[in-house]
Amino acid sequence: MELNVLLFASWSDALGPNVTVHVPAVATVRDVLEAVLARAGGLALPTPLVAVNHRYAKPESPVRAGDEVALIPPVAGG
Amino acid sequence: MELNVLLFASWSDALGPNVTVHVPAVATVRDVLEAVLARAGGLALPTPLVAVNHRYAKPESPVRAGDEVALIPPVAGG
Amino acid sequence: MRTAIVEHVLDPAALLDEVASTDSGASTLFVGTVRRVNEGRDVTGIDYSAYGPMAESEMGMIAAEAEKRFGTSRIVVEHRLGTLTLGEASIIIAVSHPRRAPAIEAQRFLIEEIKKRVPVWKREHYADGTREWVEPTAGVVAGGAA
Amino acid sequence: MRTAIVEHVLDPAALLDEVASTDSGASTLFVGTVRRVNEGRDVTGIDYSAYGPMAESEMGMIAAEAEKRFGTSRIVVEHRLGTLTLGEASIIIAVSHPRRAPAIEAQRFLIEEIKKRVPVWKREHYADGTREWVEPTAGVVAGGAA
Numbered sequence: 315m316e317l318n319v320l321l322f323a324s325w326s327d328a329l330g331p332n333v334t335v336h337v338p339a340v341a342t343v344r345d346v347l348e349a350v351l352a353r354a355g356g357l358a359l360p361t362p363l364v365a366v367n368h369r370y371a372k373p374e375s376p377v378r379a380g381d382e383v384a385l386i387p388p389v390a391g392g
Numbered sequence: 393m394e395l396n397v398l399l400f401a402s403w404s405d406a407l408g409p410n411v412t413v414h415v416p417a418v419a420t421v422r423d424v425l426e427a428v429l430a431r432a433g434g435l436a437l438p439t440p441l442v443a444v445n446h447r448y449a450k451p452e453s454p455v456r457a458g459d460e461v462a463l464i465p466p467v468a469g470g
Numbered sequence: 471m472r473t474a475i476v477e478h479v480l481d482p483a484a485l486l487d488e489v490a491s492t493d494s495g496a497s498t499l500f501v502g503t504v505r506r507v508n509e510g511r512d513v514t515g516i517d518y519s520a521y522g523p524m525a526e527s528e529m530g531m532i533a534a535e536a537e538k539r540f541g542t543s544r545i546v547v548e549h550r551l552g553t554l555t556l557g558e559a560s561i562i563i564a565v566s567h568p569r570r571a572p573a574i575e576a577q578r579f580l581i582e583e584i585k586k587r588v589p590v591w592k593r594e595h596y597a598d599g600t601r602e603w604v605e606p607t608a609g610v611v612a613g614g615a616a
Numbered sequence: 617m618r619t620a621i622v623e624h625v626l627d628p629a630a631l632l633d634e635v636a637s638t639d640s641g642a643s644t645l646f647v648g649t650v651r652r653v654n655e656g657r658d659v660t661g662i663d664y665s666a667y668g669p670m671a672e673s674e675m676g677m678i679a680a681e682a683e684k685r686f687g688t689s690r691i692v693v694e695h696r697l698g699t700l701t702l703g704e705a706s707i708i709i710a711v712s713h714p715r716r717a718p719a720i721e722a723q724r725f726l727i728e729e730i731k732k733r734v735p736v737w738k739r740e741h742y743a744d745g746t747r748e749w750v751e752p753t754a755g756v757v758a759g760g761a762a
Contacts, residue, residue: 322667323737324749360751365735368670384667384735388751391666391695391736392570392648392707392727400521401591402603438605443589446524462521462589466605469520469549469590470502470561470581470716482645483629492652492702498723499628499645505714506638556638568651574724577644581716 315339317377319350320384328357337377344373346383362387393417395455397428398462406435415455422451424461440465471537473529473547475520475590480548485564489544494566496573500581502561504554508604512597518551518560521589525549532583540576542567547580549590560592617683619675619693621666621736626694631710635690640712642719646727648707650700654750658743662750664697664706667735671695678729686722688713693726695736706738 320332335349343364362385364371370386377383398410413427421442440463442449448464455461472488486499504516533545544566554560563580567573592604618634632645650662679691690712700706709726713719738750 320667322665322735323739324751327749365667365670368673370733384670386667386670386735387737387749389731389733389735390738390750390752391664391671391734392731398521400519400589401593402605405603438603443521443524446527448587462524464521464524464589465591465603467585467587467589468592468604468606469518469525469588470585482632486628486645486647490649490703492650494649494703495651497645497647497649499632499643499647500716500720501632501643501645502716503636503640503643503712504638505641507714557636557640566649568653570646570648570727574646574720574727578720581720 315341315379317341317346317379317383319346320382322385323387325359325362325385325387328359329353341377342373343371343375343377346377347373347385350385360387393419393457395419395424395457395461397424398460400463401465403437403440403463403465406437407431419455420451421449421453421455424455425451425463428463438465471533471543471545473526473533474549475522475525475529476548476550477552478550480550480559480562482559482562485546485548485562488546489564489566491544491566493568494544495568496570497564497566498573498577500561500563500577501559502581504556504558504560506556508594511594513556513594514597515553515555515595516560517553517593517595519591520549520551525588525590528588529584532580532587535583536576536580539579540567540572542572542576545576545580547584549584549588551590617679617689617691619672619679620695621668621671621675622694622696623698624696626696626705626708628705628708631692631694631708634692635710635712637690637712639714640690641714642716643710643712644719644723646707646709646723647705648727650702650704650706652702654740657740659702659740660743661699661701661741662706663699663739663741665737666697671734671736674734675730678726678733681729682722682726685725686713686718688718688722691722691726693730695730695734697736
């Protein structure tokens, strides 16, 4: 399936505010992350976490069509 | 010597804002405290600390003529 | 660094401004207020009184200890005396520091030491018309028995 | 309980009023501010940005955890976004509680969890004209190597 992934901070600077990636129909967070990393080419970017529908998700969590998926680079709020 | 001792809170309610006591010329905080306690008769009052010149003082600390001596009942500031 | 016993209404925003600095990454404010219920009794107000010169001196020493311990002189404490009604602030502690952890730890240190050491007393007024000194750590001496 | 991502100047006194209650014996305020120096570099300002809906949701969850853990719903958090200059407040956390210890502990819990979990990013502007994302816990992935 095609999946739109939101990007922020240095990732957004490098690749734009979102990218569309192809992942298996039965995909996991890990699949999505690998697909986005492949897009990043040789760029040095900080390791992100992944959020699915506004919650942090584990690498083995499923991702389904229609989920809101985002890469979360190291946060620095407060 | 005669010594004026400042009182506060429940001690001041019971005995007034200060009492004058007689203590030996070479006196300690313990001597002063005992003299004031004797003045309190059979009243139930909370155990005080003693301050000499605005600092908490130990029972064995000396008290000299001209020192500002005060009984400090349990504090409840803040 | 400034500590004071005052008899006016405390102003949290002013004290926060007083400690603020562009060298600080964090400021904290502690506000002690008069609570409606204490140990199951209905409180209507509190009289705060102090041994003034010693209270000033003790508060100054505590702030100096906090400065040494936590590495900031941006500390302001005001303790109010007089009759306070429900919800009014009796004490405000303002601290600012380059880093957040010591800004919070200094706040805690200051309020705990002040509660233990500063000669301030409170007499609570209750809904039933009675008044009582609050003596949190009190043992009772039989007068004359010592 | 209220948490919000906002784009206006934060008002500490208003947030303190919002949590205040005659059931409270203590209120605390934590104010995070833009510091002039970070890791030895001269900072002139910070851009704060967020993943808005997730930041709101995560802040709400953290406040709910604090309520459960410390037993007070009198918690207000506002995090500001946009370009802030030196000394301006990026976050204010206000808590009030019947007792002082949990009022202070809840404050600390809230700021630590927010710093760890809420998707907000800052880009510092330096005196030499450069700008950089602040990535406190960053490892670096070689893109494409995974």
